[in-house]
């Protein structure tokens with residue numbers, strides 16, 4: 001999604017369909033063990049949760065500046081290869097959510113359960129996917145998400 005096109009096109013709410021991005025790296029094989037008893041989060045629910053998490057993220061203002069909008073709304077589908085699961089806490093109502101599919105999740109000594117532990121934690125990786133990873137001021141732009149940062153630290 002060539003976000004450079006956004007620069008001349010301010011919109012109040014920018015709708016993004018992450019499933020249309022086809023250059024991203026992901027790991028569709030990496031999914032929770034059956035014994036964890038997680039339930040899948042439906043795509044529509046996931047997109048709504050991710051939209052809220054993205055718009056309320058501490059880095060939202062700099063992300064919105066780059067995306068040339070005030071808010072974003074995720075529509076369509078998830079980024080290819082990713083999936084969200086949830087587990088209800090014992091007490092009942094609160095659900096912990098985990099996002100599977102990070103491209104390094106089963107390689108380079110990462111354990112098989114290397115996951116994003118919340119929507120909020122997933123947001124920087126989503127931003128990186130949207131802006132096409134490439135260059136900022138002619139320098140490579142690394143992903144700032146927790147999993148990518150840990151990975152870079154290990155190399």
Ligand SMILES: [Zn+2]
Nearest residue numbers: 125143145148
């Ligand atoms: Zn990342």
